Amino acid sequence: MHDDDPLLRAEGLSVSFGGLRVLDRVSLAVPRGRVLGVIGPNGAGKTTLFNTICGFVRPTSGTLFFDGRPLRHPRPHQLTRHGIARTLQGLGLFPRLTVLENVLAGATHRARTGVLSSLLASPWAQRHEQRLTEQAMRVLTTVDIAAEAHRVCASLPYGTRKRVALARALISEPRLLLLDEPAAGLSEQETADLAGIVRGLRQHTTVMLVEHHMDFVMNLCDELVVLDFGEVIARGTPEQVRADPAVQRAYLGEAVPGGADA
Numbered sequence: 001m002h003d004d005d006p007l008l009r010a011e012g013l014s015v016s017f018g019g020l021r022v023l024d025r026v027s028l029a030v031p032r033g034r035v036l037g038v039i040g041p042n043g044a045g046k047t048t049l050f051n052t053i054c055g056f057v058r059p060t061s062g063t064l065f066f067d068g069r070p071l072r073h074p075r076p077h078q079l080t081r082h083g084i085a086r087t088l089q090g091l092g093l094f095p096r097l098t099v100l101e102n103v104l105a106g107a108t109h110r111a112r113t114g115v116l117s118s119l120l121a122s123p124w125a126q127r128h129e130q131r132l133t134e135q136a137m138r139v140l141t142t143v144d145i146a147a148e149a150h151r152v153c154a155s156l157p158y159g160t161r162k163r164v165a166l167a168r169a170l171i172s173e174p175r176l177l178l179l180d181e182p183a184a185g186l187s188e189q190e191t192a193d194l195a196g197i198v199r200g201l202r203q204h205t206t207v208m209l210v211e212h213h214m215d216f217v218m219n220l221c222d223e224l225v226v227l228d229f230g231e232v233i234a235r236g237t238p239e240q241v242r243a244d245p246a247v248q249r250a251y252l253g254e255a256v257p258g259g260a261d262a
């Protein structure tokens with residue numbers, strides 16, 4: 001596989017719910033080591049696109065390729081084995097567990113210890129658990145909340161809990177990280193900090209994100225794809241997309257990306 005080949009490619013992806021076509025022959029490529037943003041007005045099909053990549057939704061037609069091979073409707077629980085992880089719009093954390101425990105919950109596919117070896121507390125199982133905990137602490141350091149590792153999630157502010165969700169996705173060391181509205185509900189400072197964290201991830205991880213926060217998207221993403229009524233209406237760098245008349249029209253009545261009202 002050549003480094004220039006995209007990590008994820010969608011070809012002619014269509015999805016219908018009942019009679020309603022929600023994605024209409026969507027083709028896109030997610031280049032390796034980049035951040036690709038998917039934007040578009042409400043109801044454009046962004047989340048459906050994510051859900052299709054994750055196997056929550058079956059396409060009516062079209063193909064997904066991951067690392068050059070067809071990605072055949074992965075079962076959601078097998079995603080991490082494919083090297084894909086995602087965060088959800090709702091955080092989906094265990095509120096009564098600590099930050100560390102929540103992050104370790106994202107590593108279940110790597111937890112190789114069986115019930116028996118755990119019960120017997122075999123040295124092998126202990127070493128494995130130790131390694132996973134070290135890995136979780138490294139990931140918490142990456143998202144800058146290692147100091148909160150032993151705090152119960154429910155006691156933490158929303159911005160911190162969002163980082164826990166990000167850390168939980170990162171512990172599986174995904175090659176492709178899908179972020180669903182990562183900046184939603186964050187303060188300006190938290191949003192800027194998050195952009196810095198995501199930028200730093202590109203060294204090891206390719207990122208695809210869906211987001212409404214236009215400053216965040218325009219400053220962070222290397223490339224953008226714009227959906228409207230399930231169709232790709234524009235793609236390119238943030239500058240190219242911002243200047244595209246089709247995008248301006250799609251956002252008529254909403255804040256124009258990167259415009260004075262954004």
Ligand SMILES: Nc1ncnc2c1ncn2[C@@H]1O[C@H](COP(=O)(O)OP(=O)(O)OP(=O)(O)O)[C@@H](O)[C@H]1O
Binds near residue numbers: 017022042044
């Ligand atoms: N399970 C479903 N059954 C029927 N219609 C659905 C389903 N999921 C989504 N839709 C419809 O598909 C269209 C696209 O929805 P989707 O959530 O993908 O858009 P979106 O771009 O993510 O919107 P938003 O920015 O508001 O989150 C909408 O018209 C929505 O009502």
